[in-house]
Amino acid sequence: MNGVDLFLLGRALMKIGEDALPEPPGGSGKYAGSARMVLVVASDIAEHPESAVGEIATRTGLPQSQVSTAxxxxxxxxxxxxxxxxxxxxxxxxxxxxxxxxxxAQVRATGIEDALATALGTDDPARVAEVAQALERLARSLLPDRGL
Structure with missing residues (x-):
């Protein structure tokens, strides 16, 4: 894997994450980019109460200005x-x-399996579970402060 492949993988994972989010209230399709950032920040705050803005920015990887706005x-x-x-x-x-x-609570409880199956082009639960477990291992390695 090279830097370009890693970048493209990151974009693919972001799309899967976006697809895994439940629809906004009212069935209006997808969350706007700013609404997704608010969901990410709200989820982090729920998981890590009494956090400073800089700590939230570090854990989420978002710029501090976006965290402050959220x-x-x-x-x-x-x-x-x-x-x-x-x-x-x-x-x-x-x-x-x-x-x-x-x-x-609904957003945090929503799994990635359906979005992952769509991205993989399979409905084989064993294949989806295998990739989901690999993603969990990757997240534990790269996002150690996320408590995964």
Whole structure:
């Protein structure tokens, strides 16, 4: 594998991830790019409460500006709240608001199997499971802070 192949693989994996997300409310097709980023940030915050913006950016691989924008949208919606970091009052720690959003829970619980089967062009559950397990191993290696 070379850098180009790895880049193309990353793009293919992003498409599978997008296809695996449940449709937005109202059946309007796919999430817009900014809405996907908000979902990624909200999911990370649910998994890692009391995180600073920089920590969320590091875990998600998103630019800090996108994380800040997503947090602002989530805060406006009442989905998250911030508190001052007791160790450094200049930083804010972000946590999920009480009462997990049903939508976020649905998004986090949605598996990749159907999207993966479509991408692989097979309905063989053994083949889909094999590739899903390989992706889980890859994620554990490359995303160690994600708790996978």
């Amino acid at each position: 947090i602002a949208r989530l805060k406006e919606a009442g989905t998250v709240f911030t508190t001052p970091d007791p160790a450094d009052r200049r930083r804010a720690l972000v946590s999920q608001a009480p009462g997990t959003s049903d939508r976020l």
